[in-house]
Amino acid sequence: MSRRITQLIVLILQSVACLSLQNDTLSAGVIIRDPETIVSAKQDYKLGFFSPPNTTNRYLGIFFSFSEETVIWVANRDAPLKDSSGAVTLSGDGNLVVLDGTNRTVWSTNVTTTSLINPVVQILDTGNLVLREEASGDALWESFSHPTDVMVQGMRLMQNVNTGKQVLLTAWKNATDPAIGSFTGGLDALSGTPQLVVWDEGRPHWRSGPWNGLIFLGIKEMFYAYLDGFTQVRNDSVGNFFYSRPQNNGLVTISLSSSGSAIRKLWNGEAKRWDVVMSYPENECDVYGTCGPFGSCNSLESPICSCLRGFEPANEDEWGRGNWTNGCRRRKQLRCGDDGFERMRYMKVPDFARASSSRVQDECRTECLGNCSCIAYAYDINIGCMFWSDTLIDTQEFDRVGVDLYVRLSASEFDSHKERNMYIIIGVAVGFVCISVMMFIAWWFIVKRKGNNAQDSSILEAGQMFTTDSTAIVLKNESKEVNIGDLPKFTFEMLANATNQFHEDNLLGRGGFGPVYKGVLANNKEIAVKRLSAESGQGMQEFMNEVIVISKLQHRNLVKLLGGCVEKDEKILIYEYMPNKSLDACLFGPTNPTKKLLDWNMRSSIIEGIGRGILYLHRDSRLRIIHRDLKPSNVLLDQDWNPKISDFGMARIFGGNEDHGSTARVVGTYGYMAPEYGMEGRFSEKSDVYSFGVLILEIIKGKKNTHYFNDELSLSLIGCAWKMWNEGNGLSFVEESIASRETEEEMVRCIQMGLLCVQEYPKDRPSIEIVLSMLSRDIVDLPVPKQPVFAENGSTPGPNGSTQQNVYSNNELTLSVLDGR
Known part of the structure; x- marks a missing residue:
């Protein structure tokens, strides 16, 4: 009888405990054991235990209910639990603690107070975990003040301007280890006008440029439209300067990756995925100080670095070799009272800007001229005057947006400008006369032979x-x-x-x-x-x-x-010249010794490099370009095995709001053409994505799509990839020489990405930005691909049902044309 009573009491206690877990609060005496969770009132956030990819270590964290792999905060990030025996509860002194299987404390909130009365922990609808006194409601500790690598809406990145203390994001060590990594990111309000900065072990890695109350002046996309990023700036009585992200209808996160990229993502509720909206650094010019002191960077130029006007390389030999870290030096020294200013348009202004109370642009020049230590100034209508002394570092030239930067130069520089301009005017005049005469002669000759x-x-x-x-x-x-x-x-x-x-x-x-x-x-x-x-x-x-x-x-x-x-x-x-020839020659040459060098890490790096080249064509270059002939022979490999896309004879430039086109002249290579292009002549960015998907599968398999045919399964390369992946046997598709259980998860994930790219309908294929986010694991959950269109004879149908297969070639720069219909 007593045994039954004991069992009944245990059941009642378990029921009470379970009920306590259905709300958003953890009270004294309640223990959450792995894998139990508590959930915010609106069911958006959970507090519970999780394991990162490719590890069995367990951590207490906060994650989205609808996307549990997206973790926004980690408690015991430097003290992982080795099994699932962990628990979280309130200790006797009122702190929130994480316990291992032996009840040893591995993490604590470490609030030092002796007067905690009825402490409770609550997970709010913002995702903030708060430790407070139940009676007074006073918050004693909150996760938003101790963030890890993700910023969500309502969280504040701040800096106390009196003490310098900051609330920072700290990146994971890597994708499988949430321990503190090399990169930190947050607000810098002490070294000049407030800006966001990513540091690499304390050294600046990227910065946003000054905040003007509406936008960051160093993020060029913000000049086109005010993005729904940081919107509130305030100094309070204790010296806290902070940016706060308000709630809105869209769900946005900003994360700091283990490689130092600040990534802004937007939740796509319809597709059930996170879409990458922005990622910085975007290119080499965004990396802090790429061109050194008094150097200017332009990602659209080659070389990307040049000296500011009036300056010359500090070390000519290093500069010629592409090492710009020592920057530039003045050609002619300043004389203080006898100087002028050179205007440089569309600039990301240098670091260490000092704002002035002057709000009128004309006063900026006068104030800078009157201060011998002032070497440059700029003006923004929302900030007013900005001044620089000592050095100009991390300057970048944008394309048609940015701030005008006025650099102080010796008066003698302007005299040489006048002299040079006179020579230019004379030269242009003489050239114009000569060209006019030549054009007349050429016109006469053309008319004669017309x-x-x-x-x-x-x-x-x-x-x-x-x-x-x-x-x-x-x-x-x-x-x-x-x-x-x-x-x-x-x-x-x-x-x-x-x-x-x-x-x-x-x-x-x-x-x-x-x-x-x-x-x-x-x-x-x-x-x-x-x-x-x-x-x-x-x-x-x-x-x-x-x-x-x-x-x-x-x-x-x-x-x-x-x-x-x-x-x-x-x-x-x-x-x-590309010493390692083409991907076609290295990957498919039957007796090529270089093929043995292409291990999985190299192939994965080649896939990512090709993707970044396509992203540049589609999104980041001054032109918007569809390549239309992506294939292995058009991917070259330099001496370091970096891939370089070549052969733009068939490329199509899009302008304005164009996002697709059509043609009666189908060009390219069958086997790499998207179905809508090969059959109907319709092409878009998604056509290149299809070709990229074929390339991914070829690189994994080590076989050419147009030459591959599986006699046993009667399937093409794409068909074989689909069948093996769909049956959960993706590793069998991988080329035998690189197949490994250690990297199986990564390889199978890559096969899935390739299959997503070769889906029949363009709308089902991800954009190249999304593919790269999948590759970098910024997007963890991959959609399930639909069965692709493939022919059983191993070839892709062309117009009117015809097919073509290309013979193997080891050329580096080829061009293929197929005229259909």
Whole structure:
């Protein structure tokens, strides 16, 4: 009888405990044992135990109820529990504590007070975990004041301007370990005008630029539209300066990744995923001090670093090698009372700006001139005057947005400007006269020969894309003019000598455009020479299209165009030489020894690099470009195995609000074409995403899509990937030489990303930004891909049901054209 009473009492106690867990509060005497949780009133946030990916360690954390893998706060981040025996409760002194299986305290709130009466812990609808006295309601400790790596709405990043104490985000050590990593991020209100900064072990890594009450002046996207980011700035009586993120209809987080990126995400309720909205640093210029003191960075230029006007490299040899850390120095020293200012437009202003009470722009110049230590000034209507002394560091040139920066220079600099301007004016005048005479002669010659050569109509069509000016080079017996703009010009003789008269021993490969040769210039610089053959089906239109596109692009994952040559019938492009040839040659060459070097880490890095190159084309360059011919032979590998996308002859530039196009002339390579493009001629960014998905699967399998056929399953490469992944046997799809149980989860995840990219309908495919977020694990949960369209014979149908398979080629720079319908 007594035994039954005991069991009944235990059941009643368990029921009471369970009931206590249904609300948002943890009271004294209640223990939460792994895997129990408490949930906020609106069911958005949970407090409970979790394990990061690829580990069994357990941590107490706060995470979203609808996205439990998104953890916003971790308690015992430096003291993991080794099993699921952990518990959380209120200790005898009123602190919230995490206990291991032996009841040893591994983490505590460490509130030092002797007068805690009826303490309770509550998880609020903001995601804030608060320890307070039940009677008075006074908060004694809160998780928002001790954040980890994520900022949510309502949280404050602040700095006490009296003591310097900060509330900072601290990154995880890596994706599987929430221990404190190298990077911290928060508000810096002491070194000048308030701004957000990411530090790498105390050294600045990225900064947002000054806050003007509406936007951060160093984030160029904010100039186009005020983003719903930080909106409140306030100084209170105790010296706390903070930014607060108010509640709104959208659910936004800002996280600090283990690699130092500040990432802003928006919850997509319809798709049930987090979409990456912004990520900084965005490029090399965003990294703090890339160009050193008095240097200026422009991500659209090559090289990206230059000295501010009136300055020269501090070390010419280092600067020439691309090492800009020592920055620049003045050419002529200041004389204080006899100086002037050089205006630099569209700038991210330097660090250490000192704001002034002056609110009128004209007063900025006067105040700076009157202070011999002032070396630059700028003006913003919401901040007023900003001044700099000592040095100008982390300056960047934006594209058509930004602040005007006025740099103090010696008066003698302006005298040389006047002298130089006079020479320029004289030179321009003389040049104009010469060009006018040459244009008249050329016009007379063209009129005389008009209609003699109908075959040149396609060349004329391509030439109409350009404006004739002093850079024009006569083509086709001087009957038409082709402008290759500011592209460096090479003579045919120079290239013939560099390639030993285009000798077969220097032949790197052959493509639709023509042969590609290795060359060595007189200064021993190695180059790749792409020569349009007379028999090529691709001519001036593709040649000029490549010149237009790639000459305006600069990115570490795009091949660099060094120059061009147009003499008579010769049309030649000169590229940087890639010693490791193409991905096609390295990955699919049956006896290629370099294939053994491509382990999983290298292949994963190549996939990410290709993705970043595509992101630049789609989003980050000054042009918006669809490549339309992404394939392994158009991905080159430099000496460090970094991938570089090449061959832009088929690329299409989008402008304005364009996001898709159509054509009756389908170009590219079947097997890599999206269904809507190959069958109907419709293309968009999602067409490139499809090609990228095929590339991902090829890199994982080590087989070419257009050559692969599984006799046993009667499936193509894509079909085989789908079947094995769908059956939970993804590792069997991976090339045997790199397949490993240690990296199985990562490889299978990559297969799933590839399958998401090759889905039939463009709307189902993720954008390239989302794919990169998946690769970096900023998006942890992946959607389930739909079954892709694939043919059982291993080829992809072309227009009118035709198919084509490309033969293996090891050329570096190829161009393929297929005219459909």
